[in-house]
Amino acid sequence: MTETQGSSPSRRSLIGWGGAGLALGAAAAGGAVAMTRTGDDVDPTAADVGAAVGFHGTNQAGIATPVQDRLHFAAFDVTTTDRAEFVRLLKDWTEAARRMTAGKAVGEGAYGGLAEAPPDDTGEALGLKPSRLTLTVGFGPSLFAKFDLADRRPDALVDLPTFAGDALDAARSNGDLCVQACADDPQVAVHAIRNLARIGMGKVVIRWSQLGFGKTSSTTPDAQTPRNLMGFKDGTRNIAGTETDRLKKFVWVGEKDVKENSAWMVGGSYLVARRIRMHIETWDRTSLQEQEDIFGRDKGEGAPVGKAKERDEPFLKAMKPDAHVRLAHPDSNHGATILRRGYSFTDGTDGLGRLEAGLFFLAYQRDVREGFIRVQRNLASDALNEYIQHVGSAVFAVPPGVRDKDDWWGRTLFSKEA
Amino acid sequence: MRAARLSVVTAVAAVTALTAVTGCTSKSDAKDGDRVINVTATDAKCETSKQEISAGHVELAIENKGSKVTEVYILFPDDRIVSERENIGPGTKQRVTAEVKAGDYQIACKPGMKGTGIRKDLKVTGGSVAKRDPRLDKAVAAYREYAQEQADATLPLVATFVKAVEAGDLEAAKAAYAPSRIGWERTEPVAESFGDIDPKVDVRADGLEAGQTWTGWHRLEKALWQDKKITAAEKTLAGQLTTDLTDWQKRVGKAEITPTSMANGAKELLDEVATGKVTGEEERYSHTDLVDFKANVEGAQKSYELLKPVAKENDAALVTELDKQFAALNALLEKYRPNTTSYVFTSYEKVGAAQRKELSDAVNALAEPLSKLAAAVAK
Numbered sequence: 001m002t003e004t005q006g007s008s009p010s011r012r013s014l015i016g017w018g019g020a021g022l023a024l025g026a027a028a029a030g031g032a033v034a035m036t037r038t039g040d041d042v043d044p045t046a047a048d049v050g051a052a053v054g055f056h057g058t059n060q061a062g063i064a065t066p067v068q069d070r071l072h073f074a075a076f077d078v079t080t081t082d083r084a085e086f087v088r089l090l091k092d093w094t095e096a097a098r099r100m101t102a103g104k105a106v107g108e109g110a111y112g113g114l115a116e117a118p119p120d121d122t123g124e125a126l127g128l129k130p131s132r133l134t135l136t137v138g139f140g141p142s143l144f145a146k147f148d149l150a151d152r153r154p155d156a157l158v159d160l161p162t163f164a165g166d167a168l169d170a171a172r173s174n175g176d177l178c179v180q181a182c183a184d185d186p187q188v189a190v191h192a193i194r195n196l197a198r199i200g201m202g203k204v205v206i207r208w209s210q211l212g213f214g215k216t217s218s219t220t221p222d223a224q225t226p227r228n229l230m231g232f233k234d235g236t237r238n239i240a241g242t243e244t245d246r247l248k249k250f251v252w253v254g255e256k257d258v259k260e261n262s263a264w265m266v267g268g269s270y271l272v273a274r275r276i277r278m279h280i281e282t283w284d285r286t287s288l289q290e291q292e293d294i295f296g297r298d299k300g301e302g303a304p305v306g307k308a309k310e311r312d313e314p315f316l317k318a319m320k321p322d323a324h325v326r327l328a329h330p331d332s333n334h335g336a337t338i339l340r341r342g343y344s345f346t347d348g349t350d351g352l353g354r355l356e357a358g359l360f361f362l363a364y365q366r367d368v369r370e371g372f373i374r375v376q377r378n379l380a381s382d383a384l385n386e387y388i389q390h391v392g393s394a395v396f397a398v399p400p401g402v403r404d405k406d407d408w409w410g411r412t413l414f415s416k417e418a
Numbered sequence: 419m420r421a422a423r424l425s426v427v428t429a430v431a432a433v434t435a436l437t438a439v440t441g442c443t444s445k446s447d448a449k450d451g452d453r454v455i456n457v458t459a460t461d462a463k464c465e466t467s468k469q470e471i472s473a474g475h476v477e478l479a480i481e482n483k484g485s486k487v488t489e490v491y492i493l494f495p496d497d498r499i500v501s502e503r504e505n506i507g508p509g510t511k512q513r514v515t516a517e518v519k520a521g522d523y524q525i526a527c528k529p530g531m532k533g534t535g536i537r538k539d540l541k542v543t544g545g546s547v548a549k550r551d552p553r554l555d556k557a558v559a560a561y562r563e564y565a566q567e568q569a570d571a572t573l574p575l576v577a578t579f580v581k582a583v584e585a586g587d588l589e590a591a592k593a594a595y596a597p598s599r600i601g602w603e604r605t606e607p608v609a610e611s612f613g614d615i616d617p618k619v620d621v622r623a624d625g626l627e628a629g630q631t632w633t634g635w636h637r638l639e640k641a642l643w644q645d646k647k648i649t650a651a652e653k654t655l656a657g658q659l660t661t662d663l664t665d666w667q668k669r670v671g672k673a674e675i676t677p678t679s680m681a682n683g684a685k686e687l688l689d690e691v692a693t694g695k696v697t698g699e700e701e702r703y704s705h706t707d708l709v710d711f712k713a714n715v716e717g718a719q720k721s722y723e724l725l726k727p728v729a730k731e732n733d734a735a736l737v738t739e740l741d742k743q744f745a746a747l748n749a750l751l752e753k754y755r756p757n758t759t760s761y762v763f764t765s766y767e768k769v770g771a772a773q774r775k776e777l778s779d780a781v782n783a784l785a786e787p788l789s790k791l792a793a794a795v796a797k
Binding site for chain 2: 113202
């Protein structure tokens with residue numbers, strides 16, 4: 001599916017999907033094998049913890065890529081009004097991302113330079129492995145109002161409607177662009193966002209950001225399905241990075257999806273990010289039976305109601321009408337399917353002594369209207385709603401991948417010839 | 419590229435090391451007449467008996483034949499004082515001594531003890547010396563002059579503030595408080611280089627060390643705005659502030675200043691804004707943070723403008739960016755100043771969270787490229 005052109009000298013990784021698949025369970029459980037996106041060359045030395053994921057490809061890494069353990073997500077507002085300057089930033093960011101995902105320091109490095117000037121790289125990731133860092137950039141609807149881009153805004157990038165129960169905080173919502181940093185080491189993810197933010201000073205400012213831990217869904221079907229903070233397995237039937245057909249059908253924007261104005265999105269995807277607060281304390285005093293009824297799965301195995309094994313095909317009618325799995329299932333949503341990459345979060349306590357925690361939900365889809373919006377509308381009667389609240393929201397157009405060393409994030413949108 | 423840059427840094431460091439040797443004004447016991455330079459000062463002239471001398475001990479034998487009190491200096495090329503003697507009355511003789519390394523110096527007489535003085539070159543030979551870009555020496559000299567001007571202009575403003583406190587006039591003291599700090603805030607990196615003065619005049623309650631008595635501006639700020647009263651203790655503190663700032667004024671000329679310290683000093687002024695002013699911590703009682711903010715930016719801009727000719731040669735893109743960001747931050751600040759001829763700014767209490775973030779973003783947008791100025795100057 002993808003090809004890798006050009007390469008940075010010390011890039012490490014590179015095991016194809018086929019070879020890596022067998023060991024994915026081990027990787028997810030503690031990271032024993034390195035993987036990269038489809039089509040990369042095999043490098044036997046990459047079979048160590050936290051190797052590098054290839055940066056170049058048809059699609060951006062960090063979507064179908066096996067989900068790493070940690071997240072640092074940042075939404076930015078663009079402050080410059082100079083298109084050339086913004087393009088320059090995207091190129092600078094691309095170069096920094098190319099280096100950081102390969103486990104290299106930004107610019108001239110974190111030490112050894114001029115003693116009287118600050119180093120180019122902040123240094124906290126020195127000595128750490130690439131940790132499968134992926135950096136994924138997205139453009140928010142508000143960006144298209146700038147730089148004369150309004151006519152290039154894709155139809156599928158709609159402003160999300162208000163959903164029942166939303167309690168959205170503007171300070172945790174929206175943004176002109178976003179960067180999703182996923183890595184197995186939180187320090188590597190934080191380092192990446194920090195350095196991009198620094199490079200962006202004067203052109204972009206961070207609007208909000210979110211740290212995540214404990215991935216709550218998997219794109220590697222043979223891996224153990226992770227659990228969310230409610231203790232339930234989540235993402236049993238998530239789209240796997242190996243499912244080329246489902247990725248094409250539900251995730252990647254294809255040539256037939258776009259009009260001329262949005263042809264630049266081919267190979268891209270649409271991201272919905274939602275900060276979902278969980279009422280942890282009330283959930284924890286809910287009976288086991290009720291918890292399982294709410295989800296429609298049992299808590300231990302994760303099997304759907306009436307079934308024995310997690311991966312047994314669910315029989316939706318056996319579940320309560322307001323069970324989460326029943327309402328979220330593609331069969332209840334005209335087949336709507338999204339690729340989830342969410343993470344748990346805990347940001348201390350909320351001032352009332354309650355855990356400020358929940359799920360930072362990230363979903364990729366080919367069309368937001370057919371994906372998240374359809375499913376979320378159907379979840380209006382979800383029994384789970386008593387225990388969760390959506391407090392932050394954003395949607396982004398995620399452009400196609402950076403093809404090679406001469407390419408850059410957003411080129412297809414910003415280049416006149418593209 | 420990096421190796422070359424490093425060697426330049428080493429050279430700069432070497433100059434710093436050389437210039438660190440300063441003399442003293444104690445009475446000389448030099449016996450060798452060759453080591454003496456006769457300086458004849460009048461109201462209009464500064465005549466020196468030698469224009470060249472070998473490195474080592476040197477003594478100035480000064481005679482003031484003018485009608486005004488004068489002072490005489492030996493100065494480094496960047497105007498830093500090697501040695502000095504003040505208050506040389508008409509008709510009197512004084513001696514100044516110093517240890518000098520090879521390099522170019524100036525002897526300056528200042529009739530009336532004002533201005534930059536009448537200058538005479540002095541070449542010191544022998545040994546080896548690293549030459550610095552003369553434009554940078556000029557920049558340092560001009561910045562030193564600026565720092566001195568700021569200190570000189572501050573003292574009368576402090577006097578106004580102190581008088582109001584001593585008179586027990588709460589409102590007059592409040593009005594005079596922020597203006598009295600502007601010169602200090604503009605040159606804070608220089609002021610702070612005298613480690614003993616800063617803790618006496620500009621410390622905040624949370625910056626006090628164990629056993630340290632709280633003195634200075636912010637102690638008075640609390641009395642005026644929070645306690646809303648002036649007691650005998652405040653009057654004493656006001657007097658102490660004058661003493662401490664007079665000390666600062668006298669010592670500004672001796673501050674260790676290099677082109678890179680000027681560049682980093684500019685960045686530090688923005689850091690001051692980023693950590694203390696944007697949060698409202700600095701002026702937590704008076705809420706005059708934006709006055710300090712403006713003064714910090716002005717001081718940073720002064721350093722930058724002086725270094726700009728050299729920086730532009732080495733990194734034109736950086737200079738373009740800095741010009742743009744200085745303009746943007748200044749324009750943003752003007753929103754909070756109803757009258758551009760005054761230093762009365764909106765009380766920081768009235769600056770909302772979104773506006774504070776906007777200010778913080780603008781500070782970061784400037785400070786980040788400003789942190790690259792030292793490299794651009796040292797190239």
